[in-house]
Each structure stands twice: as C-alpha cells, then as structure tokens.
Amino acid sequence: MVKAVVLGASGGIGQPLSLLCKISTLIDELSLFDVVNTPGVAADLSHISSKAKIDGYVAEKGDFKGEKEGTEQAKKAALTGADVVIIPAGVPRKPGMTRDDLFNINAGIVRDLVVACSKYCPNASILVISNPVNSTVPIAAEVLKKAGVFNPKKLFGVTTLDVVRAETFVQDISGERNTDKVVIPVVGGHSGATIVPLFSQAKPSINIPADKLDALVNRVQFGGDEVVKAKDGAGSATLSMAYAGFRFAESIIKAMKGEKGIVEPTFVYLPGVAGGEEIAKATGVDFFSVPVELGPEGVEKAINILPSANDYEKKLIDEAIKGLKTNITSGVEFVTKA
Ligand code: APR
Secondary structure: OOEEEEEOOOOOOHHHHHHHHHHOOOOOEEEEEEOOOHHHHHHHHHOOOOOOEEEEEEOOOOOOOOOOHHHHHHHHHHHOOOOEEEEOOOOOOOOOOOHHHHHHHHHHHHHHHHHHHHHHOOOOEEEEOOOOHHHHHHHHHHHHHHHOOOOHHHEEEOOHHHHHHHHHHHHHHHOOOOOOOOEOOEEEOOOHHHEEEOHHHOEOOOOOOHHHHHHHHHHHHOHHHHHHHHHOOOOOOOHHHHHHHHHHHHHHHHHHOOOOOEEEEEEEEHHHOOOHHHHHHHHOOOEEEEEEEEEOOEEEEEOOOHHHOOHHHHHHHHHHHHHHHHHHHHHHHHHHOO
C-alpha cells in the first residue's frame, strides 16, 4: 500500500500533478491538501475509475496562515500514514513582488508544511517543488532537524524538470523525438546559472556541435523564462513541472517497492547520504543536485560524476557553487535565525 500526498494540490502544478498521481498504477491512496479548493479537485478526480482512493482536505476557511485548529486537523488527516509527500505549495511571483518577497512567503509556507510532516508522517519521503528549491530544501532540512526526525535519505529537491528540459532540448537540435533514449545528468541547483547539464556524460553519448553548446546550456538554465514569457504574466511552468514531479515521485515509489538500479539527479543534503561527504568536500556546499541511486529507504548512494565533467562543464560547476552558497545560507538562516 502506497499513500501519496500533494500539499498545494489546487494550484497550477498541484492539479495536473494530482491527476497524474490519480492515474498512476503505483499509488493506492492519494490525499490532497491546500488552503483552498481541495474538496473540489478531489471530487473531480474521484470520478476517474483508476486505482488510487482519493481524499481532499482543506484549511479552515480564510486561514491562510495555518493558525487555526481546523487547518491543523486537515493537515493531520492528509499526512497521517503518508509514504511520499510532494510539495508544490507556494505563490508564483506577482507584479510588484521582489524576489525577496517571494522567498519570504514561500519559505514560510514550506516551513509550516514540513513542520506538519515532521509531526504526522516523520518517516515519509518529502519531495520539495516549491521555489526557490535551492533554499526551500535547506529550510525543510532545518525544520526536520529541529524536530529530531531529519532523515537526509528521504528529503529531495525536485530538479527533474531540468533533466527533462536537457533531454528535450538536445533532441530539438538533433531532430529526434524519443525522450526515453537519452539520459543527461544535470547537477548543481535548480535556478539559472546554478543548473549545470553535463552533456559530456549523456548516455548514450551525444555529439553537440560546438557552436550550439553555449545556447543549449543557456536554454536549459533559463528554460523557465521561455514559459514565463509565453504565458505573458499568467505564471510559470506548471504542466511540464507536474510531469517532472510525477516522474520523480514514481521513481521514488518504484525504488520503495524494491525495483533496483533506479538513478535520478536530485537536490540532497550531501553529508547525510552515502557517497555525499566527498562531494560536499569537493564542492564546499552541503546541498547539491547529483545523480543518486534510489532504494526502498530513499537515497542509497550519491554518485560523484563531477570529476568526469569536462573543463567547460567544470567552469559551469564553479559558477553554480557560488550562487548556491548564498541560496543555501538564506534557507538555513530563515529557520535558525527566526
Ligand atoms: N498550504 C497549502 N497550500 C498552499 C499554501 C499553504 N500554506 N499556500 C499556498 N498554497 C497553495 C495555493 O492555494 C495554490 O493552490 O499552493 C498552490 C500554488 O499554486 P499556484 O499559485 O498556481 O502556483 P504554481 O504555479 O503551482 O507554483 C507553485 O512551485 O515551481 C514552484 O515557483 C513555483 O513556488 C511556486 C510553486
């Protein structure tokens, strides 16, 4: 029996993600939580005759700060017994909002939701989608540490959309269309220049024309902006993010069920996972996205592919580390200096 929970299930990412979870053959029970509209989303999805039993839990009316008892009870009911919790809750950036405003709001949302996870499903795998992932994952780690239930093998920042973009954009150059055919590791973080696709490590190996490489790397790093621009003020990537989040969640669940050899890049707390310490030493950062081998209990080991990167990619990694240090510190301090 696998129970999955989506926190922020009524949003642009949350709804398609919940739909994908509803039709997954790997999920038996699906709980949705949001501050608005979850009973409606759950009722709608419940008319699909797929395997997962679905329930929607909503915060007490008007309780956007999550301070009321009804909200706490809804979180408790949604999270109790969860194996996998996926968190796309948050606010997208609105006109007039600075990046700091966005950070402060989403940081608080993620903190409060992870506090609830620490109480009601301390053994669940937690998959953080809410941005900025480079900071919200360190926030989640600090919250879990404070609660005494931090298991680094089960805390993941979802960076799969960067992998999906790398795999897709490379095919835009080659003109082929088969996403299952090429595996491209993406390392670092989950925004802009902290995202480093390692095309030299693609499997099977690929040949990218030298005059196209800079533009390709840039497109992976800033692919989100293409969507923001095309949506013309209506938001950021939601459907492709839902697909990526679901793809990652299914990998976690497959490994949980005993499937061997599943490897996915994801943003993890390096000192807490096998093989991570040497990567933390080499990079000077504690959180980093690297390919990890997944098992029934989460991360089995982090795979250090950084030494295999070519010189061009090593420079990108150095740049990524600079940005990441600041992002990680903001996340940690949001909890420790509160
Ligand atoms: N608890 C649960 N859900 C919440 C909370 C909270 N405290 N606060 C907000 N939400 C919900 C909103 O009600 C909304 O349904 O989170 C959902 C967010 O959905 P959207 O506003 O449509 O945003 P979306 O585009 O889905 O992005 C969500 O993911 O990629 C990131 O940057 C993106 O941080 C943003 C997040």
